[in-house]
Amino acid sequence: MIQTLPQELLELIHGGENINVEFKKSGTEVTKDVYETVCAFSNRDGGHIFLGVKDNGEILGIEEDKVDKVKKEFVTSVNNENKMYPPLYLTPIEYETDGKRILYIRVPISQDVCRCNGRIYDRNHESDIDITHHSDEVYRLYARKSGSYFVNKVTGFGIGSLRSDLIERARNMTRVREKGHPWLSMSDEELLRSAGLILKDEHTQKEGVTIAAILLFGADSTIMSILPQHKTDAIFRVFNADRYDDRDVVITNLIESYDRLIAFGKKHLNDTFHLDGIQSVSARDNILREIVSNLLAHRDFSSGYVAKLIIEKNRIYTENANLSHGHGSLSLATFEPFPKNPPISKVFREIGFADELGSGMRNTYKYTKMYSGGEPQFVEGDVFRITIPLSEVATATVGPGSFGSSDGAINEAINEAINEAIKLTKSEQRILKAIQKNSCITRKELIEQLNVGESTVYRAIQKLKAKGLIERIGSNKTGYWKLQVRSKENYKTHRNSDSPSKPSA
Numbered sequence: 001m002i003q004t005l006p007q008e009l010l011e012l013i014h015g016g017e018n019i020n021v022e023f024k025k026s027g028t029e030v031t032k033d034v035y036e037t038v039c040a041f042s043n044r045d046g047g048h049i050f051l052g053v054k055d056n057g058e059i060l061g062i063e064e065d066k067v068d069k070v071k072k073e074f075v076t077s078v079n080n081e082n083k084m085y086p087p088l089y090l091t092p093i094e095y096e097t098d099g100k101r102i103l104y105i106r107v108p109i110s111q112d113v114c115r116c117n118g119r120i121y122d123r124n125h126e127s128d129i130d131i132t133h134h135s136d137e138v139y140r141l142y143a144r145k146s147g148s149y150f151v152n153k154v155t156g157f158g159i160g161s162l163r164s165d166l167i168e169r170a171r172n173m174t175r176v177r178e179k180g181h182p183w184l185s186m187s188d189e190e191l192l193r194s195a196g197l198i199l200k201d202e203h204t205q206k207e208g209v210t211i212a213a214i215l216l217f218g219a220d221s222t223i224m225s226i227l228p229q230h231k232t233d234a235i236f237r238v239f240n241a242d243r244y245d246d247r248d249v250v251i252t253n254l255i256e257s258y259d260r261l262i263a264f265g266k267k268h269l270n271d272t273f274h275l276d277g278i279q280s281v282s283a284r285d286n287i288l289r290e291i292v293s294n295l296l297a298h299r300d301f302s303s304g305y306v307a308k309l310i311i312e313k314n315r316i317y318t319e320n321a322n323l324s325h326g327h328g329s330l331s332l333a334t335f336e337p338f339p340k341n342p343p344i345s346k347v348f349r350e351i352g353f354a355d356e357l358g359s360g361m362r363n364t365y366k367y368t369k370m371y372s373g374g375e376p377q378f379v380e381g382d383v384f385r386i387t388i389p390l391s392e393v394a395t396a397t398v399g400p401g402s403f404g405s406s407d408g409a410i411n412e413a414i415n416e417a418i419n420e421a422i423k424l425t426k427s428e429q430r431i432l433k434a435i436q437k438n439s440c441i442t443r444k445e446l447i448e449q450l451n452v453g454e455s456t457v458y459r460a461i462q463k464l465k466a467k468g469l470i471e472r473i474g475s476n477k478t479g480y481w482k483l484q485v486r487s488k489e490n491y492k493t494h495r496n497s498d499s500p501s502k503p504s505a
Helices: 007-015 033-043 064-078 135-146 164-176 188-194 211-217 220-226 254-268 283-297 342-350 359-372 407-419 426-437 443-450 454-466 488-497
Strands: 021-024 047-051 093-097 100-107 119-124 127-130 198-200 207-209 232-237 246-250 274-276 279-281 307-312 315-321 377-380 383-389 470-473 480-483
Touching (some): 007 047, 021 033, 033 047, 033 064, 033 100, 033 119, 033 127, 064 100, 119 135, 164 188, 164 211, 164 254, 211 254, 211 342, 232 254, 246 254, 254 283, 254 307, 254 480, 283 307, 283 315, 283 342, 359 383, 426 443, 426 454, 443 454, 454 470
Parallel strands (some): 232 307
Antiparallel strands (some): 047 100, 093 100, 119 127, 198 207, 315 383, 377 383, 470 480
16 A cells, blocks of 8 residues: 655645755656765765655656556666666655655765765755866765764974964963863973874874864965965945955964954944843853854865855844854754864863853753844855854944945044144054055055065054054054044044153053
């Protein structure tokens, strides 16, 4: 007796095709693209194939006298290693609905990379993509299947290639978590070994520092030599929605990347007052901590996709390449955390940048509710995205200088300064304009961009500070410039109150 189509399978059909559901007409025979879908599902997250159903979900059915033929043809093909490698042992199940016969095939995730007719297919949305000649995609697929981690790959560098000052900083930061932390009494090598950052190459059997170690503690030049695609793009886009109001392209180690991204977020988001019980907390800072640590620690570093932190008027969102273990929105109730870059995550936990695995989502929900009254969204896929809704007050009149102003406003301020006898040299005017365009610009970048000497930039900055036109907020590496645009009267007042002594560096 033929089984009636269960309600849960009928609901899958009504939901339409997606990354895990595929319809094939196959009214009299198995079309060849069925096997490509089997291969793609095996390589991705598994899926459901319905034979006898049109692309739009209309159930046509398989001709009754052809059902056994279609079954036998399918089973023979997926067990033939010349057709499907490795062979898959799948059995179509026959169902009946509204007097029509269909076949249902449940395809599980394969532990191995699957090939169909010698080609490798992967699933993307509703399509089966031939990735055979796309080396990056094939590498990522093998990485997913192997269970190994790209960042555990042993490099040709030794401990001497790492920055001892960063290792020392990490050692000292462990006091946040534990007063007598074991790292405090360890040598640099012992610390790296305890964090799994020195491993043995499985082919050469030689020890070396891993990619994770380089990302955490390597000099910028070393990081670029092994991962030239490594970059995080921080963008503030509120007033100039077509482009951006402020930007920081972060190309450095993960520890200092964390500092710069946190500073960027604090600069552009108001820190509103909130109580957690009877204790005052910074919901803004807690949100930034969670999304920045996730952005840095859990990305797929083998990918060339540029990671992003973007602040807009009504939301913050992050994007990073991801070796996904699912697809679609994640729910707090059903989310099952899994490690993505365990050695990096371990260091982040030890130095206080992150908490235990799985706590980040709970904390983000908690503090987003405080900060904006909304709920965050976590979307799993080849690109992982976190979206935090913002209330209007979060980005209102915030950030250094006046981001809503045009270049003309800065030019007017410069002209006012000149007219009121605060004389600005050409170098000082150029530096003011460069800072207005990029408040995070460093002295080194000013030297390169303006093509002037280091001493020229140094003297100009000191004079602009003394004249009250700019102010440095935060450290040289992670801080930013604040423009002090004043009215004519305020320029006069400040000029008259300037100390004649030489300003400090």
